[in-house]
Amino acid sequence: MPKNVALSDDQQFRYEEVIRYVRELIKAGTLAPGSKAPSLRRLSKARGVSVSTALQAYRILESQGELEARPQSGFYVRDKKPDTALPSMMRSSSKERVVKPGKHVSSMFSHAIDSNLVPLACAIPSQQILLGSQLDKFLIRAARTEGARANTYAPPLGIEELRDVIARRSMLWGHACGSDDILITCGCTEALHLALRVTTQPGDTVAVESPNYFGFLPILREQGLKVVEIPTDSVDGLSLPVLEQLLSSGQVSVCLFSSAFNNPLGCLTSEAKKSAVLKLLNRHRATLIEDDIYGDIYFGAERPRPYSAMDEARDVIYCSSFSKTVAPGYRIGWVSSERHIERLLEARYGTSLCGPVLPQIALARFLNGGAYDNHLRRLRKQLQDNIRDVSKAVTDTFPKGTRISRPEGGFVLWVELPKAIRTRELFERAIAAGICFAPGDLFTTTENYRSCLRLSCGFECDSTLERAIWQLGALADQLLENAGAKK
Ligand SMILES: Cc1ncc(COP(=O)(O)O)c(C=O)c1O
Structure with a gap:
């Protein structure tokens, strides 16, 4: 309890009583590890105490490691298992680097879509979880009803029906943009x-x-741009001091950050951090391009607000798509920015002119059809379960000293193996054994992460996946032994 708050005996009693009550619920399993604790309002009503007494009780339980507070979401029972350590934050130099042609990236993409390999690489949910077949029905219907009318160029910004539904949905998470800015x-x-x-x-x-x-x-490479990497923590997000230094030195005036659930760390940047980032960017008149592709796949109570929905947002360009939630194959995404929309449109004319018409009509009608939010609820639950199961399998089978991220959304896990293991070598062996994952060296232009890997949890952790993870663990053990390091 904060030292400067003096409580009367009665308050003291109530406050401790609430703590005892919550502890009983945890002990009895009524509140399972990882589950959301009752809201403050509910708790205060149930125990006949004020909301502030309930909050103080939760704060104490938090400080004792029994609950954890999640920004914008509430309090959760701390999941003490697996107690595997979190990946370490790597040192990155603030040196800018030219992005070299990446043969590893193109070979990664071809392996990731190879259905003969166990799918721990490709960051898309399995077809069973996505609603591809429902969407296809909308496509067939659109082809039948629109006929030749759809066999033409789409309007420059895209089909209005789709832009309208995206604009309406964006308002749900506080990002008010007109459909003409999409x-x-x-x-x-x-x-x-x-x-x-x-x-x-x-x-x-x-x-x-x-x-x-x-x-x-x-x-970045295709546009002749250099990159500078900001160290990012798997809980707390990017390093503000490094960002400040890059902006103050004039080295950087454009940043490309994830809005929610960095791929591969899965961390959620808090609102306080987002606000601090935006203030820094505003001070230095810098632009933020945000990638919110995982925004709808959150495990907390509410969808995190993107940077563009924050009060401090001045020059933010928002990017996202439906690839992770509905249909990666439809290739439908969007960019929105009131300030830059005309330039974006011009740039579009110089690249692909416009997108295909029928998939846009089908997706708009599907989204307007009312099944999407239920689908998202199921998707989030399934992906969260997958992450839990894959984490457990990794904890049980990977070498001692392995560290694992604890994503708050999205569906990838970041795993850091003991230093002696090179995941590029592990990858070659895994491919030969019919298993694919993403080695850590793909996620950087530096020498960092050579002992890390990313596992996609888009597929249910069935016996095939469990066996594959066990095999990966055994291969990692072998590499460790070869390197002469003890398990
Ligand atoms: C962070 C992030 N941005 C963008 C993409 C690519 O999205 P799309 O398939 O919509 O082009 C991915 C795909 O894995 C991603 O993880």
């Missing part, structure tokens, strides 16, 4: 491409989180 793109990848095109010149340096999604690097 440009439909070929996935989030094209959205990011266009956003960089209109805010940078070849030779500029762009700041990204480290580790970062390996698909960012080919985009």
Whole structure:
């Protein structure tokens, strides 16, 4: 309890009584590890205490490691198992680097979609979880009803019905953008491409989180951009002092950050941190390009607000897509920015002119059909279960000293193996054994993360996946032995 708060005996009693009550619920398993504790309002009503007494009780339980507070979401029973340590935050130099042609990235993409390999690499949910077949029905219907009318160029910004539904949905998480500020793109990848095109010149340096999604690097390279990596913690997000230094030195005026659930760390940047980032960017007149592709896959009570929905947002370009939630194959994403929309549109004319019409109509009608939110609820639950099961399998079978991230959303796990293991070598052996994952060296231009790997949890952790994880653990053990290090 904070020292400066004096409580009367009665308050003291109530406060301790609430703590005892919550502890009983945890002990009896009524509140399971990882589950959400009752809201303050509910607890205060149930125990006949004020909301502030309930809050103080929760704060004490938090400080004793029994509950954890999640920003914008409430209090959760701390999941003490697995008690595997979190991945360490790697040191990154604030040196800008040229992105070299990445043969590893293209070979990764071809392995990741190879259905003969156990799918621990590709960051898309399994077809069983996505609603592909429902969406296909909308596509068939649209083909039948629209006929030749759809066999033409789409309007420059994209089909209005789709932009309208995206604008309405964005309002749900506080990002008020008009449908005329939205440009439909070929996935989030094209959205990011266009956003960089209109805010940078070849030779500029762009700041990204480290580790970062390996698909960012080919985009930067294609535009002749350099990259500088900001160390990012698997709980707390990116390092503010490093960002400040990069901005103050004038090294960087455009940043590309995830809005929620960095791929591969799965961490959720708190609102306080987002606000601090935006204040820094505003002070230095820098632009933020945010990638919110995992925003709908959150495990807390509420969808996290993207940077563009924060009060401090001045120059933020928002990018996302439906690749992780509905249909990666439809290749539908969007970029939105009131300030830059005309330049984005011009850049679009110079790349792909416009997107295919029928998939946009089908997706708009599917989203308007009312099944999407239920689908998202099921998807979140399934992906969270997958993460729990894969984490457990890794904890049980990987070498001692392995560290694992604890994602708050998305569906990838970041695993750090003992230093003697090179995951590139592990990858070659795993591919030969029919298993695919993403080695850590893909997620950086530095020498960091060579002992790390990313596992996708888009598929249910059935016996095939469990066996594959066990095999990966055994291969890692072998490498450790070869290196002469003890398990
Ligand atoms: C962070 C991030 N951004 C963008 C993409 C690519 O999205 P899309 O398939 O919509 O182009 C991915 C895919 O894995 C991703 O993880």
